[in-house]
Amino acid sequence: MQRRKVTLKLYPNAAQAQKLETWTRLHCELYNAALEERIDAWRKAGKSISYYDQQNVLPQIKVDRPEFIALGSHALQQTLRRLDLAFAAFFRRVKAGQTPGFPRFKSSMRFSGFAYPDPAGWKLMQHGGSGATLRIGSGEAALSIRARGRHRFGPDAKPNDITLTRRNGQWFVSVTLCVPDAACARERTADMRRGVDFGINDWATFDAGPPIANPRWVREELPRLAALQRQRARKRKGSVRHKRLGHGIARLHDGISNLRRDFVHKATTRLVQQCAVLATEQLTPKTMSRSAKGTVEAPGRRVRQKAGLNREILSAGFGMAHQMLTYKAEEAGTRLHLSNTRQLKPSQRCAACWEIAPKTLADRMHVCPHCGHTAPRDRNSALVVLIDAFNTQDTPGTGVAARPKPLTRQRASPGP
Structure with a gap:
């Protein structure tokens, strides 16, 4: 279970x-x-x-x-x-x-x-499709509330506990299900081997094939968000209009969050359904989005530019994508390989000769000074992590390639 x-x-x-x-x-x-x-x-x-x-x-x-x-x-x-x-x-x-x-x-x-930590004090009744009724409380004070939502685990999934949350004037219930292993399994439709590099310009770039575009949810809504914040700044704090505009801003952020979660869910599901091996690098969005403000004694440089980059990093939802890939790959029987970024340096390493080719963040093309290999920077990084996955396929855990350089046949045919 x-x-x-x-x-x-x-x-x-x-x-x-x-x-x-x-x-x-x-x-x-x-x-x-x-x-x-x-x-x-x-x-x-x-x-x-x-x-x-x-x-x-x-x-x-x-x-x-x-x-x-x-x-x-x-x-x-x-x-x-x-x-x-x-x-x-x-x-x-x-x-x-x-x-x-x-x-x-x-x-x-x-x-x-x-929250109710066990099955006592509540009951969830599904009516087929997406309709449901949640009954909570006891005696005459019990409430029977209409609910909407469904899951993919079938009738064998048993509710164990619930948490009721209030968000922006709306109510939600999170239900923890005890699911048999067979019901968790995902059907895989292909056995591809792919390396993927998550980024800002394109949300996901692969070692071969077209990338997945970055929807940029926050950037699209920035003008509307700025207008609401300007209106709220003119209102007296604590007034009805100030609170009303605050609720509007919260709803806008909530809508962006829902779009992001829906997109990442669908994208990660497609990836694990198509791939037998999926390779990417370890990412730490918290470190990547650290402020460049600095201190009074040592002030940072290009703080506004770094703040904009941080906003784009957090908007892309890389951390959410990694969490979803972890459990979905296990359900689909997909091997998920996370390369050690600090040791492997995928964005700096050449996929052809395995040498380090330093480049700045502004350099979007990989040009190796050692072997002359040229490729888009993100595509080269995706190929590097895929080769690393092949070289460590018999090594448990994550890390850099077991060999200092990849085998020729692995460089020549990294995918199906």
């Missing part, structure tokens, strides 16, 4: 939406009260309060506050567990010497939602 997550959109009526807002505020109140209890206990008595200490108080809370009964014991426990995980992450960062980030109090408007 494997775990997969699917997200459905909820369509509550006005009364149901008001009830969901009320329940979210109660969960937020419980979270803040538990956080305050931990802080006060440490400040006044030097005592650490655990998750189990706070969980044991829940029955008394429901006696004193009957409105918490409808939320369900398991959902309340999950909210306390959420706070406990925040503290665990805080102490882990302290020990690692990182910026700790102490858990903070949350307002009800910024509290994302609540």
Whole structure:
């Protein structure tokens, strides 16, 4: 059995939406009260309060506050567990010497939602196609909410837990499914061997064949986004119009995010369905999009240009693509090879002679000074990682080629 997550959109009526807002505020109140209890206990008595200490108080809370009964014991426990995980992450960062980030109090408007950690307290009923009904709560306060969405795993997939989230005035439910291994498998339609280089000019460039164009979702919406931000800047903070424009900006960003996720899902699915071997390089978008601002003592150079490049890098969704390729390749039986970028240097290495040919980011053509091999920079990089995948096919894990130079026959016929 494997775990997969699917997200459905909820369509509550006005009364149901008001009830969901009320329940979210109660969960937020419980979270803040538990956080305050931990802080006060440490400040006044030097005592650490655990998750189990706070969980044991829940029955008394429901006696004193009957409105918490409808939320369900398991959902309340999950909210306390959420706070406990925040503290665990805080102490882990302290020990690692990182910026700790102490858990903070949350307002009800910024509290994302609540969760049911097991099958108790809710039921999801599919009606065929994309229609569904989600029933949450117990007794007279239970809610039956229309939902829309479907998954590809069939009737053998069993829901295990759910998380309800509120985003831009809309409600969604993420359902974790327990899926048999056979239902997770993807059918592969071809057995191609391809190297791919992810980039900005083209979203994906292959060792052979046409590239996948970069849709540039953010760039297309920048004029509209800038207009909304200028309008909001003229409004008084806290006013109705200021909030309304803020919601409009959030919806625009949400639409861009949905387009990006849909595109990456479809592109990665096509790749793993067509390829028996898929080679690319390890990417770290967080490092690639690091600011060039610098410090007061050592200010950075070309900061605005680097900020624009960072926006394009994050808009392309390389990190999302790698995550999707990882699990989809496993489901399709595709071998995914991730070359070590720092050691292999795909953009600097020649695919013909395997020597390093230094070039700047502005150089879009690869011209090898050693052997004279000429090719588009991204296509050469894709061919380098594909050759690296062949040279390390018997070596577990990722890394550079086992041989200092590729075999001639592997250079001559890297693909089918």
